[in-house]
Amino acid sequence: MLVQESIGTAVDAIKANKLRSILTTLAIIIGTAAVIAMVAMGSSAQQALNDSITDLGARTIYVYPSSSRQGATNTSKVPLDIKDAIALSKDGEIPWQIAPEIRGSKQVKFKSENASLQIVGSTPDFFSIRGYELDSGKTFTENDSLARKRVVVLGSKVANELKTSSRALLNNEILINNISFKVIGTIKEEGAGWGPNPDEQIYTPLYTASDRIFGRETIGSINVNFPVEYSTEEVMIAIERILRREHDIGPGEINNFSIRDWGQALDLQRQATSIFFALIIGIASISLLVGGIGVMNIMLVSVTERTREIGLRKALGATQNTILLQFIIEAITLCLIGGFIGVILGTSIYFLIAFLQEWPIVFPLTAIIGSVTFSAMVGLFFGIWPARRAAKLDPAISLRYE
Amino acid sequence: MSIIKTENLVRHFAVGTQTVEALRGVSLDIDRGEFVAIMGPSGSGKSTLMNIIGCLDSPTSGTYHLNNKNVSTLDDDALALIRNHEIGFVFQNFHLLARNTALDNVMLPLKYAGIDKSEQEEIAMEVIKSVDLESRAHHQPSELSGGQQQRVAIARALVNKPSILFADEPTGNLDSKTGDDVMNLFTNLHKQGQTIIVITHEIEVANQAERIISIKDGKIFEDQKVLK
Numbered sequence: 108m109l110v111q112e113s114i115g116t117a118v119d120a121i122k123a124n125k126l127r128s129i130l131t132t133l134a135i136i137i138g139t140a141a142v143i144a145m146v147a148m149g150s151s152a153q154q155a156l157n158d159s160i161t162d163l164g165a166r167t168i169y170v171y172p173s174s175s176r177q178g179a180t181n182t183s184k185v186p187l188d189i190k191d192a193i194a195l196s197k198d199g200e201i202p203w204q205i206a207p208e209i210r211g212s213k214q215v216k217f218k219s220e221n222a223s224l225q226i227v228g229s230t231p232d233f234f235s236i237r238g239y240e241l242d243s244g245k246t247f248t249e250n251d252s253l254a255r256k257r258v259v260v261l262g263s264k265v266a267n268e269l270k271t272s273s274r275a276l277l278n279n280e281i282l283i284n285n286i287s288f289k290v291i292g293t294i295k296e297e298g299a300g301w302g303p304n305p306d307e308q309i310y311t312p313l314y315t316a317s318d319r320i321f322g323r324e325t326i327g328s329i330n331v332n333f334p335v336e337y338s339t340e341e342v343m344i345a346i347e348r349i350l351r352r353e354h355d356i357g358p359g360e361i362n363n364f365s366i367r368d369w370g371q372a373l374d375l376q377r378q379a380t381s382i383f384f385a386l387i388i389g390i391a392s393i394s395l396l397v398g399g400i401g402v403m404n405i406m407l408v409s410v411t412e413r414t415r416e417i418g419l420r421k422a423l424g425a426t427q428n429t430i431l432l433q434f435i436i437e438a439i440t441l442c443l444i445g446g447f448i449g450v451i452l453g454t455s456i457y458f459l460i461a462f463l464q465e466w467p468i469v470f471p472l473t474a475i476i477g478s479v480t481f482s483a484m485v486g487l488f489f490g491i492w493p494a495r496r497a498a499k500l501d502p503a504i505s506l507r508y509e
Numbered sequence: 510m511s512i513i514k515t516e517n518l519v520r521h522f523a524v525g526t527q528t529v530e531a532l533r534g535v536s537l538d539i540d541r542g543e544f545v546a547i548m549g550p551s552g553s554g555k556s557t558l559m560n561i562i563g564c565l566d567s568p569t570s571g572t573y574h575l576n577n578k579n580v581s582t583l584d585d586d587a588l589a590l591i592r593n594h595e596i597g598f599v600f601q602n603f604h605l606l607a608r609n610t611a612l613d614n615v616m617l618p619l620k621y622a623g624i625d626k627s628e629q630e631e632i633a634m635e636v637i638k639s640v641d642l643e644s645r646a647h648h649q650p651s652e653l654s655g656g657q658q659q660r661v662a663i664a665r666a667l668v669n670k671p672s673i674l675f676a677d678e679p680t681g682n683l684d685s686k687t688g689d690d691v692m693n694l695f696t697n698l699h700k701q702g703q704t705i706i707v708i709t710h711e712i713e714v715a716n717q718a719e720r721i722i723s724i725k726d727g728k729i730f731e732d733q734k735v736l737k
């Protein structure tokens with residue numbers, strides 16, 4: 108009952124000094140808003156990462172070229188080759204799907220519109236490995252590749268880049284490096300995740316890409332998709348065995364390629380983001396502490412200003428604890444008001460950014476509860492000293508105070 | 510039977526390196542139901558005396574029995590309890606909470622007494638009626654005249670049915686007409702058996718009481734009945 112009364116008194120006192128109260132809680136507002144926006148963005152990023160793993164299935168391993176530093180002479184990057192991919196395909200030990208990627212940025216033209224876009228050459232399996240779904244038309248086949256057919260499948264936003272619609276492009280010709288290609292299909296919107304945005308790429312058969320567009324046999328990476336019955340280690344060992352043979356690597360020499368699975372990459376990414384967010388939250392906590400000191404300062408001022416009020420309350424029978432409670436509640440209320448404004452601000456900032464960046468939206472409930480609780484605790488902690496001062500005031504002297 | 514009994518009350522204040530002797534041995538007996546006026550020049554120690562017998566302050570030495578109970582040695586919270594239950598204060602400058610309505614101001618002692626919320630308003634309203642301010646119950650102090658504000662303060666002082674009503678210069682900030690109204694209110698309360706102690710500078714005010722105690726330099730200098 109006294110608590111309720113004290114909240115009422117606190118709100119009245121804060122209302123009576125609106126500007127001062129807002130200025131006091133500014134640091135708390137900023138701290139809370141920062142914590143919430145950052146934590147929420149962190150969960151969004153995490154969500155995007157997780158979505159991208161589930162999209163891919165956890166069963167894809169990537170092979171990349173890496174430089175071999177064997178001896179002083181050979182420090183150049185040893186490329187991966189289409190032949191490496193063929194060697195992997197031919198090996199029958201594990202029933203895996205192999206999709207080499209040959210990629211590069213090229214000038215693409217449709218009518219008078221020009222854009223520089225990523226071209227990806229790969230096998231038909233590429234789409235199922237990546238989990239890309241066809242939106243219209245069809246995908247290319249093994250035969251299209253062997254015949255070096257000039258056909259392409261477009262990411263969902265390619266049409267945008269060329270200032271037209273996917274529908275207008277389907278079954279039409281576009282120019283890549285001034286060579287015309289027929290658009291035979293488009294894929295559904297995948298959303299940006301980890302790595303280049305699949306919606307802004309153009310997909311073409313492997314040999315078409317190597318012979319007609321890039322004029323090289325070297326490839327950027329090989330996607331290896333394997334059934335869940337096999338462990339990641341098992342598959343990695345098999346890949347290593349085949350590629351060491353292909354690359355003529357003798358016993359004791361180190362690999363000139365690297366094999367990675369998504370788990371590793373994601374762990375690294377997670378670690379980097381968590382360090383970043385820990386830093387931001389550290390700064391936000393300092394801001395909350397500064398806010399707490401501001402609140403303490405203003406509460407001390409308030410106690411001095413209201414000395415006569417305190418004297419009167421004591422004359423009417425308020426005990427030390429009653430006064431203590433009143434001022435602590437006032438400090439907590441002040442911090443909570445700052446906390447709530449911060450919650451609204453932080454959530455709005457987050458929603459805005461998530462919306463603009465097309466991130467998956469995660470409602471930051473834990474962050475909200477956490478930071479509101481924390482700001483109440485800041486109020487409690489920094490309110491105790493001023494409140495004790497008020498509680499200990501001598502009633503007779505306080506009533507005389509001018 | 511005496512409600513207030515003090516023996517040799519002394520109150521010193523340390524001001525810097527000096528000591529101010531505000532009270533220098535006050536022995537006093539006041540009976541239940543008495544209406545007493547305390548007079549004396551400025552700085553003579555009237556307010557200091559009221560603070561001690563009102564349990565707002567403790568004497569440096571001497572004893573004080575309120576209702577036969579020695580209260581001169583009680584701690585802060587015990588005194589707060591006595592103030593809440595036994596004593597009502599009326600001050601020269603009203604001391605109302607500016608952001609609360611008259612009703613809320615009058616309810617405050619009930620809140621500190623831990624009275625049920627449902628009863629608070631009823632009890633407070635009853636007392637507000639008795640000081641003729643029913644129509645102003647929901648106004649804030651700034652919307653009330655000085656006389657009305659002082660009546661709210663009196664209602665607040667009476668709401669816990671105190672044994673003693675203290676008033677320190679209750680008419681000091683009022684014109685003579687409203688001052689008379691306030692004194693009439695006191696006279697009526699006295700007729701109903703309320704013990705009242707009023708500090709005043711004005712002899713006309715003091716003459717409404719039954720007994721006048723004059724103080725000078727922290728000592729009782731004269732104590733006489735008022736002839737009516």
Ligand SMILES: Nc1ncnc2c1ncn2[C@@H]1O[C@H](COP(=O)(O)OP(=O)(O)OP(=O)(O)O)[C@@H](O)[C@H]1O
Pocket residue numbers: 504522523524529530531549550551552553554555556557558
């Ligand atoms: N808290 C205090 N600290 C120091 N000196 C005090 C304190 N309270 C009272 N005094 C001193 O004690 C003396 C008596 O003060 P008190 O307020 O009792 O006088 P008073 O009779 O009520 O005067 P007035 O008619 O002006 O109200 C004065 O000299 C005053 O300065």
Ligand SMILES: [Mg+2]
Pocket residue numbers: 555556557677
């Ligand atoms: Mg005085």
